[in-house]
Amino acid sequence: MATSVNLGDPRVKRTRQLLLQALTALLEEKQNFHSISVQDIAERATVNRATFYAHFEDKYGLLESWMRYKFHQKLERQLPVSATLQLNTLHLLILAVFDFFARFRQNFKPADRQFEPLFEVAVQQEIYDVLLTWFNDKEVVSEVSVGQETVEITAQVISWAIFGSAAQWSRGSQTISAEEMAHHVLSVVVAGLSPVITVT
Amino acid sequence: MATSVNLGDPRVKRTRQLLLQALTALLEEKQNFHSISVQDIAERATVNRATFYAHFEDKYGLLESWMRYKFHQKLERQLPVSATLQLNTLHLLILAVFDFFARFRQNFKPADRQFEPLFEVAVQQEIYDVLLTWFNDKEVVSEVSVGQETVEITAQVISWAIFGSAAQWSRGSQTISAEEMAHHVLSVVVAGLSPVITVT
DNA sequence: CAATAAGTGTTGCTTAGTCAACATTTTCGT
DNA sequence: ACGAAAATGTTGACTAAGCAACACTTATTG
Numbered sequence: 001m002a003t004s005v006n007l008g009d010p011r012v013k014r015t016r017q018l019l020l021q022a023l024t025a026l027l028e029e030k031q032n033f034h035s036i037s038v039q040d041i042a043e044r045a046t047v048n049r050a051t052f053y054a055h056f057e058d059k060y061g062l063l064e065s066w067m068r069y070k071f072h073q074k075l076e077r078q079l080p081v082s083a084t085l086q087l088n089t090l091h092l093l094i095l096a097v098f099d100f101f102a103r104f105r106q107n108f109k110p111a112d113r114q115f116e117p118l119f120e121v122a123v124q125q126e127i128y129d130v131l132l133t134w135f136n137d138k139e140v141v142s143e144v145s146v147g148q149e150t151v152e153i154t155a156q157v158i159s160w161a162i163f164g165s166a167a168q169w170s171r172g173s174q175t176i177s178a179e180e181m182a183h184h185v186l187s188v189v190v191a192g193l194s195p196v197i198t199v200t
Numbered sequence: 201m202a203t204s205v206n207l208g209d210p211r212v213k214r215t216r217q218l219l220l221q222a223l224t225a226l227l228e229e230k231q232n233f234h235s236i237s238v239q240d241i242a243e244r245a246t247v248n249r250a251t252f253y254a255h256f257e258d259k260y261g262l263l264e265s266w267m268r269y270k271f272h273q274k275l276e277r278q279l280p281v282s283a284t285l286q287l288n289t290l291h292l293l294i295l296a297v298f299d300f301f302a303r304f305r306q307n308f309k310p311a312d313r314q315f316e317p318l319f320e321v322a323v324q325q326e327i328y329d330v331l332l333t334w335f336n337d338k339e340v341v342s343e344v345s346v347g348q349e350t351v352e353i354t355a356q357v358i359s360w361a362i363f364g365s366a367a368q369w370s371r372g373s374q375t376i377s378a379e380e381m382a383h384h385v386l387s388v389v390v391a392g393l394s395p396v397i398t399v400t
Numbered sequence: 401c402a403a404t405a406a407g408t409g410t411t412g413c414t415t416a417g418t419c420a421a422c423a424t425t426t427t428c429g430t
Numbered sequence: 431a432c433g434a435a436a437a438t439g440t441t442g443a444c445t446a447a448g449c450a451a452c453a454c455t456t457a458t459t460g
């Protein structure tokens with residue numbers, strides 16, 4: 001049960017980190033998720049199997065977190081630390097999403113196609129989190145008072161817009177480059193944002 | 201208190217590993233041991249400061265373990281896995297000791313000269329352990345029955361012989377090469393061993 | 401197909417790691 | 431040389447990780 005464990009506890013952070021890293025290592029070796037067992041993961045992470053189950057429902061639960069984790073890492077590499085909501089950071093975010101989708105489609109074996117939904121949920125969630133943070137930080141600066149609910153809904157809509165366009169593009173033949181796509185998406189997103197927040 | 205913790209417990213192994221790695225990282229950054237605090241180490245290892253004290257007396261206690269750890273790592277790299285007592289493994293062992301001393305003298309700043317005794321104890325202990333293992337394995341093969349006490353004393357004497365010659369050599373101008381020294385030491389050691397164990 | 405081996409979740413009980421608070425001691429700037 | 435700030439050890443109460451044993455569900459393979 002992922003419940004009853006305190007996310008702030010350093011041991012918990014470390015254990016989850018170890019499990020994520022173990023999965024990364026095993027995916028490189030074994031090459032398909034199917035042939036990796038919970039035992040393998042726990043052993044590699046130097047964590048008891050029971051501890052695994054204290055953190056994740058099963059190995060698919062871990063995979064979901066792992067996908068967020070990898071995408072999160074990408075964003076950390078691509079975005080300036082403590083970036084704020086601006087035209088160019090938004091641009092970088094969108095580019096990162098398109099790039100991530102492109103790479104992932106190459107690396108994921110057809111046998112693992114079944115996990116795409118998991119992967120997609122993870123990415124969308126992460127985009128949402130970043131946007132929400134940016135929006136909230138922006139609010140402090142601009143004196144315009146907008147309800148928290150409005151902000152959250154806006155983040156939802158925009159995150160889906162970015163995520164969905166990238167997902168669909170990656171499924172197609174990608175005749176249009178990621179850069180071109182990102183440019184188009186950016187202009188739409190900025191326009192969509194204008195009623196609530198002004199981006200400069 | 202290093203007592204009351206079970207060395208077999210996976211959490212204990214992991215914690216000690218984390219502390220050793222943290223020290224390695226900090227030594228590369230900070231460049232002298234003096235300017236590294238227990239707080240730094242605990243923080244880097246993602247371990248509570250109180251946990252540090254549950255494993256080591258103080259930072260010098262950790263340093264002692266760290267030195268053994270590094271020397272142990274070197275032996276693992278230089279010696280074949282599950283090596284047995286033979287002329288060439290003995291030669292490799294002696295060479296490794298001389299090499300380790302030479303490198304350490306280069307890397308250790310004059311400011312850290314005070315820790316040499318710690319370092320030396322660590323190396324001697326490790327040599328002793330390796331020799332003892334080899335001797336005991338050999339015993340099983342040869343049918344000659346020699347008391348365990350005799351074996352242990354022999355390991356002590358030989359470990360000091362190897363260690364001491366390398367230590368003294370490293371303090372001098374090293375006009376004789378490590379290879380030459382190792383060769384001489386080897387012949388003496390083999391001769392010294394002959395009453396108890398025959399090395400081929 | 402049957403036997404058996406290997407993996408999955410789950411459950412108390414034990415032990416190590418975390419935390420906050422405390423009284424020292426050491427370090428360092430003015 | 432002095433006083434503040436930082437580092438050191440120590441303690442007891444709390445929480446997460448480890449373990450072993452369990453019933454159960456897949457995979458292997460003879």
